[in-house]
Amino acid sequence: MVVLSSMTLVYGGLMLVSGLTVLRDPMVAVRMPVGQTMPADALKRQLAEVGAPVIVRHQGAIRARAGASLVLGLLMLYAAAATLSRDRHGRTATLTAAWLGIIYQIGTLPLVIPIAREYAAEVAPLVAPMIAEDAAKAAGAEAAKAAGADAGARPESAPVPAPPDPESVARGLQSVFVGLAVAMALAGVFVSLLLIRYFGGRRGQALYGLGPAPPPR
DSSP: HHHHHHHHHHHHHHHHHHHHHHHGGGGGOOOOOSSSSHHHHHEEEEEEEHHHHHHHTTTTHHHHHHHHHHHHHHHHHHHHHHHHOTTTTHHHHHHHHHHHEEEEETTTTTHHHHHHHHHHHHHHHHHHHHHHHHHHHHHHHHHHHHHTTTTTTTOOOOOOOOOOHHHHHHHHHHHHHHHHHHHEEEEEHHHHHHHHHHHHHHHHHTTTSSOOOOOOO
């Protein structure tokens, strides 16, 4: 019970912080981690410029999802506090929060997936040169390694890899972004199912004195 309540507390805190952050700055909804190929400030500025049209097109959906995340986070925190304090409403609050968590995770996927796909298509022309540069560096390193292993051989220039197609880069980014969104949704559903299984089962009923009455002697 303590472990599940702690999971509820962490889950609710993450949902609360995520909702507040997105409501304050919707741009974080399409911000992605990048390497150090370009100066950090310049890269962030370019990504912000590229992602701005996506945010504008889906601003209503992003804010609606953030608001739902905020409400669910507060309910999760209340459920965790009620359970840890043995409040009589703790079981009801936890089950309600768990079912709403499943509805939230599944219901917001149709909002997140289009944003991820559109953002991937927008940033592909910006990311493609970075991928080409990394591929060229990797090819150069492999050529240098091969030359060192075979010092007597005649050195030959390493073939320069062709730059990636922005469309293929967009498809790869879409797979990554959509996969991350689905994985996060499945993780949230899994936590909710754990709460439902425990607090909705015999142990949860016995914890709040709701189990079947003992047989008469």
